[in-house]
Amino acid sequence: MTDAMIRLEHVSKTFPGGAAPAVGDLSFEVPEGEILVLVGPSGCGKTTTLKMINRIVEPTSGRIWVAGTNAIEAEPHLLRRQIGYVIQQTGLFPHRTIAQNIATVPRLLGWDRFKIDERVVELIDLVGLDAQMSDRYPAELSGGQQQRVGVARALAADPPVLLMDEPFGAVDPIVRTRLQIELLGLQARVRKTIVFVTHDIDEAIQLGDRVAILNVGGVLEQIGPPEEILREPVNDFVAEFLGTDRGLKRLSLIPIHAVDLDPGPVVAPGTSLHDARSMAERYDVDWVGVGKGADLLGWLYLTELESLRVVPAEGLRRFRTRLDTSATLKEALDAIVSSRAKVAAVFDGDRYLGMLTADRISDEITQ
Amino acid sequence: MILAQSQRPFVDWSWIVGHLDDIWARTTEHVTLTGIALVVGLVISMGLSLLAIRYRVTYQPITWFTGVLYTVPSLALFAFLVPFTGLSILTAEIGLVSYTLLILIRNIVAGIDGVSPAVLEAALGMGYTSRRAFWEVQLPLAIPVMVAGLRVASVTTVGLVTVTSLIGQGGYGAFILRGLRRDFLTEILVGTLLSIVLAVVLDFVFLYLERRTAPWAHRRVA
Numbered sequence: 001m002t003d004a005m006i007r008l009e010h011v012s013k014t015f016p017g018g019a020a021p022a023v024g025d026l027s028f029e030v031p032e033g034e035i036l037v038l039v040g041p042s043g044c045g046k047t048t049t050l051k052m053i054n055r056i057v058e059p060t061s062g063r064i065w066v067a068g069t070n071a072i073e074a075e076p077h078l079l080r081r082q083i084g085y086v087i088q089q090t091g092l093f094p095h096r097t098i099a100q101n102i103a104t105v106p107r108l109l110g111w112d113r114f115k116i117d118e119r120v121v122e123l124i125d126l127v128g129l130d131a132q133m134s135d136r137y138p139a140e141l142s143g144g145q146q147q148r149v150g151v152a153r154a155l156a157a158d159p160p161v162l163l164m165d166e167p168f169g170a171v172d173p174i175v176r177t178r179l180q181i182e183l184l185g186l187q188a189r190v191r192k193t194i195v196f197v198t199h200d201i202d203e204a205i206q207l208g209d210r211v212a213i214l215n216v217g218g219v220l221e222q223i224g225p226p227e228e229i230l231r232e233p234v235n236d237f238v239a240e241f242l243g244t245d246r247g248l249k250r251l252s253l254i255p256i257h258a259v260d261l262d263p264g265p266v267v268a269p270g271t272s273l274h275d276a277r278s279m280a281e282r283y284d285v286d287w288v289g290v291g292k293g294a295d296l297l298g299w300l301y302l303t304e305l306e307s308l309r310v311v312p313a314e315g316l317r318r319f320r321t322r323l324d325t326s327a328t329l330k331e332a333l334d335a336i337v338s339s340r341a342k343v344a345a346v347f348d349g350d351r352y353l354g355m356l357t358a359d360r361i362s363d364e365i366t367q
Numbered sequence: 368m369i370l371a372q373s374q375r376p377f378v379d380w381s382w383i384v385g386h387l388d389d390i391w392a393r394t395t396e397h398v399t400l401t402g403i404a405l406v407v408g409l410v411i412s413m414g415l416s417l418l419a420i421r422y423r424v425t426y427q428p429i430t431w432f433t434g435v436l437y438t439v440p441s442l443a444l445f446a447f448l449v450p451f452t453g454l455s456i457l458t459a460e461i462g463l464v465s466y467t468l469l470i471l472i473r474n475i476v477a478g479i480d481g482v483s484p485a486v487l488e489a490a491l492g493m494g495y496t497s498r499r500a501f502w503e504v505q506l507p508l509a510i511p512v513m514v515a516g517l518r519v520a521s522v523t524t525v526g527l528v529t530v531t532s533l534i535g536q537g538g539y540g541a542f543i544l545r546g547l548r549r550d551f552l553t554e555i556l557v558g559t560l561l562s563i564v565l566a567v568v569l570d571f572v573f574l575y576l577e578r579r580t581a582p583w584a585h586r587r588v589a
Contacts, residue, residue, distance in 0.1 A: 056492055081494035091489025095507045095583045108494050137583040153493070163492075 004029035004065070005161060005193035006036075006053060011062030013048050013218070021060070022048045023218030032160070035187060035194040036223075037208035039201055041241070045218030046197045050163050053195060054083045067160045081105055084154030084162040084192070088169045090146045092138040098124070098149050099134035105157040123152040126189075128182060144175040151183070155190065164196045168203070180206055201242060205230070205249055213238050227253045231365075247365050251330035256323060259364050261346055261354025266291045269313035276311050277302060287341055289355075290316050296352035299341055319345040325353065329364065332356045379553040390542075390557065397538025397565060400528045403460055405521055408467030415468070416475035426476065433468040441466070441530045449534060459531035466527055467520040474516025478509025511584045514577040518570050525566040529558065539565070 007029040014021040023045040030036045038046040051057040053064060055076045064071040071079055092101050099120045106116045124131055127148040138146055147167060154162055168176040180203065187194065198204055204211045205226040212223040215237055222234045230250040233239040242249065265279045266289035276288045280302055289299045290311055298316025305311065321335035323346045335344035336358050344356045383390070415433075419426035444462045452458040482505045490500040529540030537544065542558030545551070578585060 054492055056488060077491075077494045077496050079494075080492055085489065085492035087485060087489060087492070089483065089485035091483070091485040091492070093486060093490070093504060093508075094483075095504075095510075095581065105493050137586050139583065140586050 003031065005032040005034075005067055006030040006195065007063075007065040008049075008053075009063040011049070011052060011059050011064060013045070013052060013057060014060050020217055023052070026062070026218050026220055028212060028220060028223055030193055030195060032193050033191045034209045035196055035207055037196045037198060037204040037211045038214060039198055039204040039211060039241075040214035040221075041216065042199065043216045044214040045216075046199075046214050047165055049214070049218060050165055050195055050197045053161075053163055054080050054085060081108055081157065082159050082161065084156075084159045086147075086150045086154045086162065086164040086167045088166040090138070090150040092146055092149055092153070094138055097135050097137060098129070098141070101138065101149055102134075102153045102156050104153055105159075109157055111157075119156060123156060126155070126186065127152040143171045144179060147171060147179060148182075151186070155192075160193060162192045162194045164194060166198055167196075169198070169200075176203075183207065202249070205253065213241060248330060248333075250365050251333055251361065252328050254329045254364065255325065256327050256329065256332055256346055256356065257325040259329065259356070259360070261356060262360060264289055264343060264345070264355035266296065266352075267311050268292050269297070269311050271311040273305055273309055273311075276305055285341070289319075289341075289345075291352055294351040294353075296345060296347075321345070322347045323356075324348070329356075329361050333358065333361055336361075377552070378556065379551075382551075382553050383557060390561070393538050393541055393558075394561065394565075396536070397525070397528055397540075397562070400456070400459060400463065400531065400536060400538055401521065401524050401565075401569070403456075404463035404467060404524050404528075405517065407460065408464045408471055408520065408524075409517070411464065412468055412471035412475055416472050416479070419472070419476055420479055429472060430469065433465075433472060436465040437469040439465075441527055442533065445531065445534050454535040456536060458534055459528075459536040462531065463524055463527055467524060470520045470523070471513075471516050474512050474519075475509065478512030478516075479505050481512055482508045507581070510581045511577060514573055514581075518573045521569045521573060522566045525562060525569060529562055538562075 009027050011023060011026045012021050013023040026045075026049060028036075038049060040046050048057055052059045053066060053071065055071060055074075059072065066079065067082060069079070069082075093104070096104075099117075102120045102123050103116045106119060111119075120134065121131065124134055129145060129148055129152070133141065133145070138149065141149065147170075150167065154164075168179045171179065184207065196204075196207055198207075208226050210224055211226050211229055213221045213229065215221050222229055222238045227250060229238065230242060230246050230253070233242055233246070239246070265283040265285055265287070267276050267279050269290055269292065271279075280286060280288050286303070287299050287301045288305070288311070290297045290313065296319065297313060298318050300312075300316050319339075319341070321339060321344060323332055323335055323344050325346060325348055327346075332344040332346075336342055336356065342357065346353045346356060415429050419429050441462055444465070445458060448458045448461055452461065486504065486508070487500060490504045491497065495504065528536075528538050529543055531537045532540030532544040539558040539562045542554045542561075544558075546554030546556075546558060
């Protein structure tokens with residue numbers, strides 16, 4: 001076999017009575033520790049594909065390996081205890097408390113009680129829930145909290161693989177964004193191999209180390225890192241699925257520290273009007289920044305400089321948005337279009353690093 | 368008759384005081400007849416429900432058959448059974464049990480069907496075998512609907528037990544029957560009221576049991 005944690009080879013599924021196969025002839029693999037997002041329009045077989053991995057859906061043909069075992073030959077219920085499973089409707093057991101829900105798989109595996117109790121406490125903390133919630137029933141929790149319990153339950157027996165079927169599809173957008181961020185934070189710590197299904201391309205781009213774009217009938221159109229897919233969609237279907245704001249989506253994937261910053265039209269206090277003016281001309285702007293080395297003080301319009309003879313160190317306009325290098329180009333662009341100087345100043349703490357302009361960002365994604 | 372009644376006190380308290388032993392004996396009898404009917408009815412219903420859930424095609428015939436049983440007038444059923452099983456508890460119970468089946472089976476099946484498919488999928492997805500998922504997930508979740516059925520069945524059964532007085536059983540029904548024969552209002556009232564009280568008490572007992580076995584069904588976001 002291979003190093004891949006999950007591997008599908010020529011897998012197909014035709015449902016009884018279905019004219020065309022739900023999944024045609026699908027092959028891909030997921031290396032250990034990767035989040036692979038399956039995304040596509042309804043009818044693309046993404047959920048069917050996911051459910052074949054833990055054999056909730058039996059493949060019609062093909063071979064599947066999970067963590068080195070042949071999933072097709074394994075006893076389904078034993079296979080599934082090695083695979084975390086999170087679904088959209090959470091599927092929490094209404095008659096069991098939060099603690100009991102989380103303890104489900106360890107109990108099935110026959111762990112002793114102390115070990116289970118210890119693990120439950122650990123998981124409640126890991127997914128950011130309040131310890132007091134452990135004795136409540138699912139119906140007493142909000143949608144977002146229930147979904148966190150669902151994730152904790154899936155992680156309980158520390159399975160190497162996690163399957164997530166539109167887990168954040170039923171919560172409101174604000175909670176969804178928070179859960180997505182939390183999942184990435186969690187993944188940084190637990191390093192599971194995750195297959196994640198969604199119909200939301202933005203979610204796919206945000207969460208996926210790689211994204212697999214499926215077309216109706218389980219046809220794999222493109223698979224790769226989101227940045228690569230956005231940069232080079234292989235065909236019209238993928239391009240259309242990504243949407244017309246593909247460029248903007250890419251910007252949200254590129255951190256500022258990945259691009260070269262420009263020092264910007266910055267002059268030191270005491271610089272003459274003439275020198276300040278030629279600096280502004282070089283950048284084709286009607287203002288100059290004022291700073292000393294890594295200390296950016298502010299900016300002012302050239303017209304304001306006319307009455308003074310040299311660049312002052314006080315009474316300057318503030319750069320209202322100060323971006324950190326971990327911010328994305330999308331955030332930088334937002335800062336640019338909403339600032340009067342039409343630039344985004346980038347800082348590392350208090351240290352001024354340079355500026356980004358709309359032109360610079362445009363160069364970055366068209367290069 | 369109106370004249371005769373008006374001459375007697377509305378309720379003859381001395382009769383009640385003089386028959387406390389008898390009332391207690393009939394209470395035991397009534398509770399026993401009801402209890403056996405519900406327990407046996409539940410066991411049979413559970414069996415038939417499992418069959419109906421496992422093999423869906425059997426559900427229609429099962430409800431049809433128990434539905435027919437349910438519609439047979441109780442008097443006719445007992446009269447029909449007496450030549451075979453005599454004036455016995457068995458005769459009474461065959462009738463009483465028959466009348467519980469339709470209600471109980473419908474509620475058990477509805478309770479199991481009412482379990483969210485997502486919950487079942489999650490159970491299987493985490494590694495429950497389908498047998499274990501049935502006993503540990505589906506069945507406990509069906510308890511509220513099942514108990515609702517038991518409550519209806521218990522009220523019906525308590526009432527029906529009085530009819531079995533016609534075949535020499537009957538619990539409180541014996542008072543009603545004798546009171547009617549003797550035109551003695553007190554005895555009729557005692558039989559009727561106690562029967563009602565027993566039905567109400569049983570209903571509360573089941574309500575309490577349901578709250579104890581399915582506390583989760585009564586908790587919501589505060």
